[in-house]
Amino acid sequence: MSSAMYERMRANPKFEQLVARRGRFAWTLAFIVLAMFYGFVMVVAFNPASLGQPVSEGSMWTVGVLVEMFMFIFFWVLTAVYVKRANTEFDALTQEIVKEAWKGNK
């Protein structure tokens, strides 16, 4: 029974839509995080001095502190963005797919 359900869901064009949209979104966000983080690690490894520069004359805030603080906040905002979209748009789409598969069951 449930195998037939899965087949019907798979056949639903909305399923392709869900997979494509969510996949693209999730991988894009993951790529941004990985690129920024490993980019930062590379700067730390190969050009550490650049991170110690003050952001402006006389300021104790360095480029490195600001960049990191930004990443802490930005990465968290990205998780919030993903959760928001997944819990509304993607979940609604999923529910439609499941509902339509049940209908086909009758």
Added chain:
Amino acid sequence: MRHLTQFGTALGLFAVAALAYAGGPLEGVTEKQATNWHAIIMFCIFVTMTMGITYWAASRTKSTADFYTAGGGITGFQNGLAIAGDYMSAATLLGLTAMVYGQGYDGYIYMLAFFAGWPVILFLMAERLRNLGKFTFSDITAYRLDQGKVRTMAAISSLTVVCFYLIAQMVGAGQLIKLLFGLEYNVAIFAVGILMMVYVTFGGMVATTWVQIIKACMLLAGGTLVMFLAFGQFGFSFQTLLEKATAVHKLGAKLMFPGSLLADPVTAISLGLGLMFGTAGLPHILMRFFTVTDAKEARKSVLYASGFVAYFFNVIFIMGLAGILIVGQNPEFFEGGTVGGKLIGGGNMVAMHLAKAVGGNMLLGFLAAVAFATILAVVSGLALAGASAISHDLYARVIMKGQASEAKEIRVSKIATICLGAVAIVLGILFEKQNIAFMVGLAFGVAAAANFPVLILSMYWKGLTTRGALFGGYGGLISAVLFVVFSKSVWVDVLHNAAPLFPYTQPALFAMPVAFLLAFIVSKTDTSVRAGKEIEAFEDQYVRAQTGFGAEAASNH
């Protein structure tokens, strides 16, 4: 020569960081301090509270689902707190504060590395885990593969991770408690072991989760309070704090520059991989994803968890910097009263001294109690993960082939918990004087190289077959263990050989490709009939992973 010392410091820092992250032992054997009654009383209050919860939880723990996953009824927010609790151990607080105190900006870099894995886990894993899993992560790897063989493999690597991690935690607990509470090492080990057995056998996942939640709240509150009191002394101005800190610190202006920490790119990348994907392969963290109602709550848990972690790391950064002035300039905290000498109780005591300086003995006692509670909570989570590998995977699925009754399965998991507790106590005592810095690296290496590749492939790659999973899993397990054994931390530091056979201390960069390649090549060349069926079965699994249809529902209460 200078180069060598630098390299040495870098390695040392990696070790400290890995420990800090994983809540491992604090470096070296610590000295026993005077009995700290404030801390002991506050810890007793914590124990009483959590025992009350365990009593309540015991009445709700009837089915296997209750025992392993709290009936799937934990909310995203609660689970987020619990995950953050699992992630922020006693040594996170102590080790990372000490690192910022000693190395400034380098400590901050480390904290980002510990944090960056969470968004990736959310984007690529969280909902699939929830949609496919039931009690343990082997439910996912064995979903369409040979139950017996794949579960056995997953259980072996889970237990390996749990044991190494337990040793690190137990020894760390003994040292820390000797230091903070002034109790004997063995007393501390028995206290941790026995309390953990009580929580887990009686209260299962419900009690374990609540212990974790309470402890996370205490940690967040305690840390925040200390940070506020300390930062207030500088008028909450980061500018003033840094001006004063760089003026007195021995590194001077270099305090805010990246130091020798990540100077070696291979180690840096390997460590980064190990932390990121090791986290995604730790059985007790993965298990947390099955305690929530559905994929929606699973996503929310990561959102809350990463929010708390990010916040707390920034609190620690401020605490460490403030410590440079408040602790580092006060002769009261140095042995013999010489500023700049050895800190009383060792380098990891910065956070504790800071608490005392800004909030007196009460705050110190509170923070010490939090540290003890933290170890207890992490150990309980580990024991539960290990017990479920034994009872759910090995006993119920492999030995009894799914024919065991729920009552029997629960009984086996309770016995397994008690055995694990006893093993933890024995290992904790055996390893008291050993250099166990490598244990945490080993736990993470095995998690990243044995658990993670097979798990991610089983979710994403259609072509994975039983044979491929077995080769990948065992290959990753063996290579991770060998890389660590041949590295400096075991080959030279423990076995006292002259030179390491493997030049790096972090195995992930090398062991992970071994696992992935083996799994890939062996699956590709597997032309058996069964392999064909397994590949076919991916379709249904894929639809379930995407939609959550057929996923384990929360039990009714």
